[in-house]
Amino acid sequence: MKRRALKALIAAALVVALLPTLNCKKEPDKISVRLKWTYAAGFAGDLVALRKGIFEKNGLEVEVHEGGFNLSPIKLVASGADDIGLAGADQVLLARAEGLPLVAIAILFQTTPxxxxxxxxxxxxxxxxxxxxxxxxxxxxxxxxxxxxxxxxxxxxxxxxxxxxxxxxxxxxxxxxxxxxxxxxxxxxxxxxxxxxxxxxxxxxxxGVDTYGTCFFTTEKMIKEHPDVVERYLKSVLEGYRWALENKDEATQIILSFSDKLDSAQERYMFGKMDPFVYGETEEQIGWMDREKWEATQQVYLDVGMLEKPVDLDSLYTTQFLEKIYK
The missing domain is CATH 3.40.190.10 (Periplasmic binding protein-like II)
Incomplete structure (x- = not known):
């Protein structure tokens, strides 16, 4: 009898100990993303991931902010105001040359539009x-x-x-x-x-001028301290782009829901033109980048005198997240 009572007591204690775990769902990681420009079909990956619950599925609570003339993704991410940004590959390259600790983590447009x-x-x-x-x-x-x-x-x-x-x-x-x-x-x-x-x-x-276009980037600090968050963000947004390019009509409606200033015909036109820029001429996955294309992009800015000397490409970009996502 005493043995049964002891077992019951131990079982009850275990239930009490587990209650916080059973009742507490892990809070999502919160991040802020700054787009290159105002809401448009070109940023469908983020906007679709937001509306379709893809970020939420991957344990993220994401705020997607518009960019603009006075809302530079480069400055806002470098300052820590935003965690991840979208900007021209040239902008990230030039920022790196100026000493800003920014790192490209994926390419949106395989060739500049x-x-x-x-x-x-x-x-x-x-x-x-x-x-x-x-x-x-x-x-x-x-x-x-x-x-x-x-x-x-x-x-x-x-x-x-x-x-x-x-x-x-x-x-x-x-x-x-x-x-x-x-x-x-x-x-x-x-x-x-x-x-x-x-x-x-x-x-x-x-x-003869073929450079990378828009890219995703973050800071060295973000990569070092929160690599899992960066990976889950990138995984979500790439899924958003795949879905959008396969469901362009529905994706257009999602984009239009973000602003009453958008023109439906213009956004549909953009969706109709995006595939070759996002996928490029190779069979690589969305977002992929390689050294040869980064070298070609950098050479353009060396040739026109916007770069005095080459940037260390090993510190400029990383494929560590893409490799995990596509393994």
């Missing part, structure tokens, strides 16, 4: 045709070094081109004040098609 358009009736089809024509330029943007590198690769003297500084609005091009317009090939041409304007595309990669 920066390109140039000209009206079809202008007869401008190649960079050589820029000579003697009015070409819009955007100093301080990712289009400028791509433009400079393309001309250099083709042996074109910039002084023979009538370069006109421009802002982001396509109005000067639409009004015929400039004949060549720097653009994101996955986005702005939608406006031309909507207006029924026929155009030629001058794609830099066809003329």
């Amino acid at each position: 920066v390109g140039f358009v000209a009206r079809k009736d202008s007869g401008i089809e190649t960079p050589q045709d820029f000579i003697g024509r009015k070409v819009a330029i955007r100093p301080g943007t990712d289009a400028m070094p791509i433009y400079e590198a393309m001309l250099k690769k083709q042996g074109i003297d910039r002084s023979k081109i009538d370069e006109i500084p421009a802002q982001y609005s396509m109005v000067p091009f639409l009004e015929g004040k400039v004949e060549v317009w720097p653009t994101y090939l996955i986005y702005e041409p939608a406006q031309l098609e909507k207006m029924g304007i026929e155009y030629n595309v001058i794609d830099p990669k066809d003329y």
Whole structure:
């Protein structure tokens, strides 16, 4: 009898000891993500992962913030205000050259979507045709070094081109004040098609300039102190992109739900153009990156004088998370 009472007492004690574990669900890890720009289809991975509960499934509570002119992902992540960011590979490269401890963890666009358009009736089809024509330029943007590198690769003297500084609005091009317009090939041409304007595309990669586009990045500190969080974030967002590219109509509706300023036709256009930029020309998985392409990207900025010396690529990017996700 005493033995049975002792066993009952021990069992009761075990139940009491286990109650906190049984009743307490592990709190999700909270992180803040800063997009390169405002909400759009290009950031479908994060936005879909948020709406479809993918982050939650992987034990994360994620705040996804818009970027903008005064909301630099580079500055905000470097300062610790945000944990992970999306920015041009060139921006991360140049930030690293300035001593900021930022590390690329995956590539969104395997090739930059920066390109140039000209009206079809202008007869401008190649960079050589820029000579003697009015070409819009955007100093301080990712289009400028791509433009400079393309001309250099083709042996074109910039002084023979009538370069006109421009802002982001396509109005000067639409009004015929400039004949060549720097653009994101996955986005702005939608406006031309909507207006029924026929155009030629001058794609830099066809003329020797093929660099990485947008990438995911974080800090050395985040990688060292919270590698599991970084891995789960990346796993979630890559799943979000795969789902979005396979379910573009539904994904478009999800993107539109984030802002009433978005145009449905423009977002659908972007989804229709994204596949080759996200997947690239290889059979690698979404997000993958390699040294050869990083070297080519860096060389562009060395050639145009934006980098004085090469950056240590071993510290610039890591594939440690992609390797675990795709093993």
